[in-house]
Amino acid sequence: MKKMLAMAVGMFILLSGSVSAHGTTVHPEKNAGITIRVNGVEVKSSANHQSPNGKVYVSVKAFADLFGQTFTVSEGRRTVQFNDKTISDIQMKQGEPTAWIRDLANAVSAQNVSWDKAHQEVYVLALPEGSVKISEVVPAMGEHWANPQAGELPVGPIYGVYDGKLVFLEYMIAQDDFVKGKSLINLRGMKGVPSPAVVQLDAEFQPQGHPGFEAPHYDIHAYFITDEEQQQIK
Template sequence: MKKMIPLFTSGALLLSSGLAAAHEGTPVPQKAEKAPVNTPVKIGNAAKVLVNGVEVKSKANHMEGDKYYVSVEAYTDLFDRPVIWSADKKSVTFNGKTMATKTVNGEQTAWIKDLSNAVNGRITLDGAAQEIYVLVLPEGTINLSPGEIVPAMGEHWAKPDEMPLGPIYGVLDGRLVFLEYMIAQKDFVEGKSHRNVPGMKGLPSPTVVQTDIEHQPVGHPGFETPHFDIHNYFITDEEQMSIGTVKVDLLNDKSEKIGYAAFYNLGPQTFVQVIASGLTPNSKHGFHIHENPIANGDLTSAGGHFNPEGKQHGQDNPAGAHLGDMQNLVVDQNGNVEALIPVPGVTLEEGKPNSIYGKSLIIHATEDDGKSDPAGNAGARIAGGNIPE
């Protein structure tokens, strides 16, 4: 994800003058950032302005001194909120907040911070992408678990009186990434309907890219009853699986990307989510963590399986198994695989003997038999990727 600097409505620089977590999950330990968090962010006249991911388009948007001005009409048109102009059009009252305006290219503009404050927005600057992002959630929405990033999701925001049904607003780096509802299993069994459920009514909302419907048979912290989690994501699956995880790009022996893997913790257990394509249809492939990183695309440079405890290979081997031994990848008729695989014994903490940092992943040509030492007769190495150090 891009490095961003959150600036709330009381922020500076360009804009200056307990409820339980909704999901069980242990964030991956994040490495310290090298750049200080107060690094100045420069935004130019051509910066893109987004409100909840929806662009505020106008040629009147511009930088003036240390402030960025945005077309009032283009901004307020995104909301179902009252807009009242003064007679001389030198000020406007938006959602009950009055602010000064300036005419640029025939349009009235206002300071982005004033426009954001009028709807209790939170502003994030992305200097690399030249974007100003305004996050606007319904009034009364709070962060359910401050400081916690749930793997593959982000922060969870909601109105306490709307829980557990929701909506829950997923936020990462000050940006809206999903909208979630949690519906009790018994509601489906009993044929109960939920009508006019709150959401983004009156607020701009980005396009839904994908939807996940997940059954929680025993519930999770925040909703300890069997239920379904329904997530409408505004980002791709790969972007989602980059949140709070250790992500690995998987490349074939021609250095072409065929998919990715993402390690993360669920409670005390480490899992790896694998999504790949272009494999042999209706096949199984050995899949392991190897002891060395792959050098210059040479899959053989990964060495043997990750085995800090000096055991034999194979999950079915009574003398095994290597920490790097994992379940076979089961490929469908289209050559695709999507799997969530437990990886017992390893850690995502740096400096531990069983840490996976600096290792690699290897996909083999054939099935691992689960017992033959040292590699399960899984055949040639056909793809892999390096786990970040």
């Protein structure tokens, strides 16, 4: 773990947790081929569509399924109840309710919604509840996010984010824990949120530790991007 992260753990920046306004609306002429992803996992449904005013609507069922949740539709099909939130901006498409992607993102307390014009992609960053940014971008890694209030640091999970997208999941395990055969059970990880496939794994030994976690330990990163993509992070 880079020194920047260690210093940031003690003085993390508490973010508001509100969804960014960027990327929630696209131009009507760019309707064809739009992809919606949550943490890199595609929300697949033929009901996904773009309205004439440029707003992207997503199948409520497909979105809820990614989070292992259910939803209900009001009589008259005017609102949807999802994750204890009432969503009124819905459109029926192919006989099922679709909702504006930003409303769905807000319902799961997503940290960001962005629009990738080059790839015609809406990307929702939805980390576990309570996750906040604890460092700025570290080269070849990205920002570091975690939940300092949950007592999970320094072990983690720590989430790597770059350009609004999830790039890695990290744990810091003390060497002494391995030597003593200690088991670390039921660490939170990506529980409750969609998780992309792991592409590569790094286990880096820190013999002297570092500020914020001085004990010798291993920094373990499960990357959701390729090594080539990782090295492009500046």
